[in-house]
Amino acid sequence: MKPAPFDYYAPTSVVDAVALLSELEDEAKILAGGQSLVPLLALRLTVVGHLIDLNRVEGLHDIDHRPGSVVVGAMVRHATLADDDKLKSSVPLLARAAPYIGHFQIRNRGTIGGSLAHADPAAELPAVAVALDATVNVRGARGSRHVPATEFFSSIFTTTLEPDEILESVEFPVWSGRTGFSVQEVARRAGDFAIAGVACGVRLDDSGNIDHAALGLFGMGSTPLQPRAALQALDGGQADGLDVEAIGALAVSDLDPPDDVHATGAVRRRVGAVLVARALTEAIAEAAHA
Amino acid sequence: MRDSVIEMVVNGEPVRALVDVRKTLADFIREDCRLTGTHLGCEHGVCGACTVLLDGSAVRSCLLFAAQAQGSEVVTVEGLTPAEGLSPVQEALRQEHGLQCGFCTPGFVVSITAYLRDHPDPNDAEIIEAVGGNICRCTGYQGIRRAVAVAAAAIRDGAP
Numbered sequence: 001m002k003p004a005p006f007d008y009y010a011p012t013s014v015v016d017a018v019a020l021l022s023e024l025e026d027e028a029k030i031l032a033g034g035q036s037l038v039p040l041l042a043l044r045l046t047v048v049g050h051l052i053d054l055n056r057v058e059g060l061h062d063i064d065h066r067p068g069s070v071v072v073g074a075m076v077r078h079a080t081l082a083d084d085d086k087l088k089s090s091v092p093l094l095a096r097a098a099p100y101i102g103h104f105q106i107r108n109r110g111t112i113g114g115s116l117a118h119a120d121p122a123a124e125l126p127a128v129a130v131a132l133d134a135t136v137n138v139r140g141a142r143g144s145r146h147v148p149a150t151e152f153f154s155s156i157f158t159t160t161l162e163p164d165e166i167l168e169s170v171e172f173p174v175w176s177g178r179t180g181f182s183v184q185e186v187a188r189r190a191g192d193f194a195i196a197g198v199a200c201g202v203r204l205d206d207s208g209n210i211d212h213a214a215l216g217l218f219g220m221g222s223t224p225l226q227p228r229a230a231l232q233a234l235d236g237g238q239a240d241g242l243d244v245e246a247i248g249a250l251a252v253s254d255l256d257p258p259d260d261v262h263a264t265g266a267v268r269r270r271v272g273a274v275l276v277a278r279a280l281t282e283a284i285a286e287a288a289h290a
Numbered sequence: 291m292r293d294s295v296i297e298m299v300v301n302g303e304p305v306r307a308l309v310d311v312r313k314t315l316a317d318f319i320r321e322d323c324r325l326t327g328t329h330l331g332c333e334h335g336v337c338g339a340c341t342v343l344l345d346g347s348a349v350r351s352c353l354l355f356a357a358q359a360q361g362s363e364v365v366t367v368e369g370l371t372p373a374e375g376l377s378p379v380q381e382a383l384r385q386e387h388g389l390q391c392g393f394c395t396p397g398f399v400v401s402i403t404a405y406l407r408d409h410p411d412p413n414d415a416e417i418i419e420a421v422g423g424n425i426c427r428c429t430g431y432q433g434i435r436r437a438v439a440v441a442a443a444a445i446r447d448g449a450p
Contacts, residue, residue, distance in 0.1 A: 001333040007291055008311035008357055038314075038353040039334035051311075055358060079347070103423025105338065105401065108347040109354070190422050 003041035022141035022164040032114030074113025096183040097124040122193040127224040131216025140165035153223035180286030182279040196271040200279035227251035248273035301369030316340040318356035327367040338424030339397040348404035367396035378449040382441035390428030
């Protein structure tokens with residue numbers, strides 16, 4: 001099991017990487033952490049003419065804390081998301097989601113940019129980005145674009161990245177005040193992709209009303225999903241005594257998740273509704289004690 | 291380019307070689323460095339038999355190309371084995387019947403060694419986390435889990 005032959009490039013700047021990509025375009029593929037792409041190459045499910053490795057590109061490993069937001073470089077690894085104390089306090093959902101990704105050996109290599117660009121609908125980080133209304137910063141030969149995460153994922157393993165564009169970073173809003181977060185998922189074994197899962201955040205005002213809520217579902221459709229009706233129902237409501245089961249049911253009410261060998265769509269809907277309820281309960285409890 | 295001259299340090303020894311860029315680090319370690327302790331089970335990142343330390347971090351060497359390890363420091367199971375006897379992790383696996391056929395064992399040794407460095411006093415959940423990324427088809431894992439606890443205690447007591 002060896003990948004088919006390819007040409008390998010290890011540019012050291014984003015400008016060089018973008019230039020290579022626009023020159024080689026159709027034949028080229030970006031290599032980030034390699035934890036999904038290299039198996040595809042080894043099994044020859046994917047054959048590429050040129051591999052452009054971003055591991056040596058300067059700046060893509062940085063985490064930039066700004067007023068009200070954090071810009072996470074595309075090559076920041078899952079292990080860093082899980083362990084970085086400053087990031088943990090500014091965007092807690094990333095550290096909550098990271099331990100669900102593969103095993104620690106995978107997290108030592110896998111990257112946030114790779115996860116988003118790969119766009120597995122059952123992956124955790126795309127759902128975190130969608131839940132938090134993050135912005136995906138991409139760069140191509142014609143300049144950069146700032147794409148809302150909710151518009152970045154178009155279908156299974158498919159994004160709105162153009163063939164000559166590189167995912168450069170992801171900008172997450174920083175929530176302040178009385179906040180709580182939770183990630184819940186069901187998988188066959190620890191480290192497997194989720195059968196269903198949810199990333200959740202809530203913020204409470206002084207009288208205990210939910211003044212901001214975030215939900216991102218994964219494994220529930222062809223892309224990570226933001227359940228709008230459930231979010232509308234949460235907006236402004238009293239957190240204490242909230243009917244979380246009803247919100248869970250609402251979150252999956254208009255979804256038609258796929259059947260596969262792991263679970264039927266009906267199971268996914270039922271599990272998804274329960275996980276939303278659990279995530280809300282945990283996040284609200286955390287916010288109430290914040 | 292299809293070939294690349296790479297330099298890295300493997301188990302403390304500087305290595306320089308011309309490699310096909312599609313050659314994985316695992317194959318490079320086995321074929322070019324002649325270090326056959328690193329095993330290849332699945333060759334697509336599932337089984338963990340090929341785990342090595344790359345600049346101190348446990349990684350799947352079948353999911354990296356050798357060219358990507360340019361300038362890095364690699365430690366394989368041979369590098370974790372003392373000149374005489376066994377390392378605390380190896381000794382604990384032997385004592386606790388943490389292996390049967392032994393094919394998966396080098397990957398377990400590397401993973402457990404790396405994990406215990408960062409979690410010197412693991413609880414039960416952490417012991418499962420330490421071995422969750424490696425597959426063993428013989429033992430049923432109970433001996434391996436005991437070995438993690440025994441090795442952790444030995445290292446805390448000052449075993450080298």
